[in-house]
Amino acid sequence: QKEVEQNSGPLSVPEGAIASLNCTYSDRGSQSFFWYRQYSGKSPELIMFIYSNGDKEDGRFTAQLNKASQYVSLLIRDSQPSDSATYLCAVNIGNTGNQFYFGTGTSLTVIP
Amino acid sequence: KAGVTQTPRYLIKTRGQQVTLSCSPISGHRSVSWYQQTPGQGLQFLFEYFSETQRNKGNFPGRFSGRQFSNSRSEMNVSTLELGDSALYLCASSFGETNEKLFFGSGTQLSVL
Numbered sequence: 001q002k003e004v005e006q007n008s009g010p011l012s013v014p015e016g017a018i019a020s021l022n023c024t025y026s027d028r029g030s031q032s033f034f035w036y037r038q039y040s041g042k043s044p045e046l047i048m049f050i051y052s053n054g055d056k057e058d059g060r061f062t063a064q065l066n067k068a069s070q071y072v073s074l075l076i077r078d079s080q081p082s083d084s085a086t087y088l089c090a091v092n093i094g095n096t097g098n099q100f101y102f103g104t105g106t107s108l109t110v111i112p
Numbered sequence: 113k114a115g116v117t118q119t120p121r122y123l124i125k126t127r128g129q130q131v132t133l134s135c136s137p138i139s140g141h142r143s144v145s146w147y148q149q150t151p152g153q154g155l156q157f158l159f160e161y162f163s164e165t166q167r168n169k170g171n172f173p174g175r176f177s178g179r180q181f182s183n184s185r186s187e188m189n190v191s192t193l194e195l196g197d198s199a200l201y202l203c204a205s206s207f208g209e210t211n212e213k214l215f216f217g218s219g220t221q222l223s224v225l
Contacts, residue, residue, distance in 0.1 A: 032211035043202055043216040044155070088155065090214075097160050097167045098143045098206040098214065104154035 003027060004091050006103035014111050019076040021106050023089030026070070032092040033065055033072045037085045038105065044088055048074060079110045113139060116205050116217035124223045130191040133220045137184050137205030143212065144186040146178060149200040149219070158201075161186055162209060190222075198224045 006023050013019045021035075032051055036044035050056045050063040050072065062075040072091075076083055086105040093099045117136040125131050137144050145160040157170035161180035178188040184205075190197055200219045206212035 034213065036214075043219050044214075045216070046213050049213060090155075092211045093157065094168070096210055097162070098145055098204075098208075098210065098212050099157050099160050099168045099170070100214070101157070102147075102155035 002103075003093075003101040004089055004103040006087075006089050006106050008104060008106060010107040010109055012109045012111055013079050015079060015081060017079050017110075019079045019083065019108055019110070021074040021076075021087050021089075021108070023072045023074075023091075023103055024070055025072070025089075025091045025101070027091065027093075027101075028067075028070065029095070030067075030070075030091045031095070032100075033063070034090040034100070035061075035063060035074045036088040036090060036102075037083075038088060039085045047087075076108075079108075081110045081112050084109050116203055116215055118201075118203050118217035118220050120220060121218065122221045122223075124225065125193050126225050127193055127195060129193050130189065131193060131222060133188045133190075133201055133203075133222075135186045135188070135203030135205075135217060137186070137203075138207075138215055141205035141207050141215070142184055143206040143209065144180055144184060145204050145206070145214065146186070146188050147202045147204065148172075149202055150198075155202065158188070193224045195224050198222060 035048040038044040048063040089103040090100040146158040204214035
């Protein structure tokens with residue numbers, strides 16, 4: 001079992017719809033959860049982070065965390081073609097340092 | 113504020129050679145970490161440096177090494193290159209000590225022939 005698992009997709013949604021991206025992780029001790037967006041040929045950029053159970057909203061993005069189920073998700077409301085990218089889930093490794101397990105990413109295409 | 117700078121952008125090497133990649137973090141960031149990204153494996157953690165000390169190391173062979181200088185700049189070295197080392201190598205910097213947001217550089221695309 002991989003430390004972080006994501007549906008690889010591809011996921012296609014029409015413009016204006018809600019895109020739902022999911023991630024599960026194996027380490028119950030994980031404390032920090034991040035979502036990065038990576039456009040083709042570019043490096044990852046941070047879009048959301050969450051540390052506590054529940055929802056965290058930032059503009060059109062909502063991160064949801066359920067530590068009991070070891071599940072974290074990202075919702076993108078009112079999806080735009082510019083949201084078309086690969087979304088990477090990252091989970092911290094251990095309790096010290098800045099090291100993370102990354103999922104292999106979910107490819108999202110928003111169809112105009 | 114300048115972002116994370118990685119050089120060179122592209123490298124082509126042959127098997128058996130060695131290579132050194134460079135990374136300059138965002139000003140004020142003391143943590144630098146390195147990741148290898150391949151289509152099949154995604155991003156895999158190589159190692160992390162904080163204040164010139166390697167704090168964590170991923171599951172990579174000893175051919176992969178690195179260091180950090182007093183100005184927080186970091187270098188990564190790969191010796192005795194293998195075909196399987198072909199990948200995008202990403203450097204990321206962070207401000208704080210633990211579980212901080214990563215800011216990635218543009219990466220170095222290494223091709224081993």
